[in-house]
Amino acid sequence: MTENVVHKFTRTVPRWLPRVAPVKLEDATEAQLSALQVTPSNTKVSDYVLVLAHDVESLAVRSPLFNAIMYDEGGLSRAERELGALGASIVNRCIYCAAVHAARHAQLENSTEVTDALFANGAEADLSPRDRAIFDFARKLSACPSEADASDMAALQEAGFDEAEILDLILSTALFGWANRLMHVLGDPVRRSDAA
């Protein structure tokens, strides 16, 4: 099994193999079913969400927060929020999150140029000034402790980001400090062809 784990960054979304047992739908409590948004017409729930259902209070508040940070109107563009998410996921080596959000970035931009460059060359990738400012900030904010400083904030301002856009970048990057610590810690990314 181990040899089927994906270790290289890719836009091909792997299968997520949990390291702990997901909650079984037939054993789920009312609170779990409600947080899972299971209805008679919607009984398809991913293993990832079924694992998170073990801590139902967190799951119930996390999903709306996640959606608000990544999709609410105004502020930073959708693609640029994905780039913040990707910066965090690369630092934390969350292959699964990086694949999902690199694929979304490529889809939104209708181009694989930026994510190809990031996967090939990491921090040394050749990026536009705007993407460079985003990626450097996201990468440094994702360290423990954060390595982002006033010069990174100045670089964002010089690249033309306004205050609302910068807050959205902070939020989308920080959010993947959270998501990566669930996805990368609680499961393995495995090749789809190995799916049972």
Add this chain to the structure above:
Amino acid sequence: MSDIWQTTSLVEGGVTEGGAGSAAATLRASVLEKTDAAEQAVLAPQDCGAWPADMRAALAARIARLNGEEQVAQRYAARQQGQDYAWLADPAQDGRDKGLVEVITFMDKVARAPKDIARVDIERLKASGTTDADIVRLCELNAFLAYQLRLVAGLKLMAGTAE
């Protein structure tokens, strides 16, 4: 609507009503309210599992210190009602004499270097008697803190209050 100006994220991030960053914070009031709800859900849930609220507050203070956020650490630590877990807030304590070494080793590694976590780290927790549900609870606590501490660090830079 809760008062976003009193939330941990804005207070510790140094963003005040009318000050630098406040217009952006107002635009994202809903996110900040949801962040506050998530803080409550990981630090003082109704079902704590094996990890009581005082232990969660002390672990939060510890992780804030690993992130170089002393003031946030003190804020989390102040949530403790008693002193049973206060020692945990000190990153130098490894829990060896308290039967918590596996839990603390895991939490420190997830906070500091999540990239280095592998299947074996979860297996070690299981071998120490931690249930699957309690493993997920530890991860959610740690993961939320990673988010909030980075939000605070970013807000400080925005507000110009970073040390």
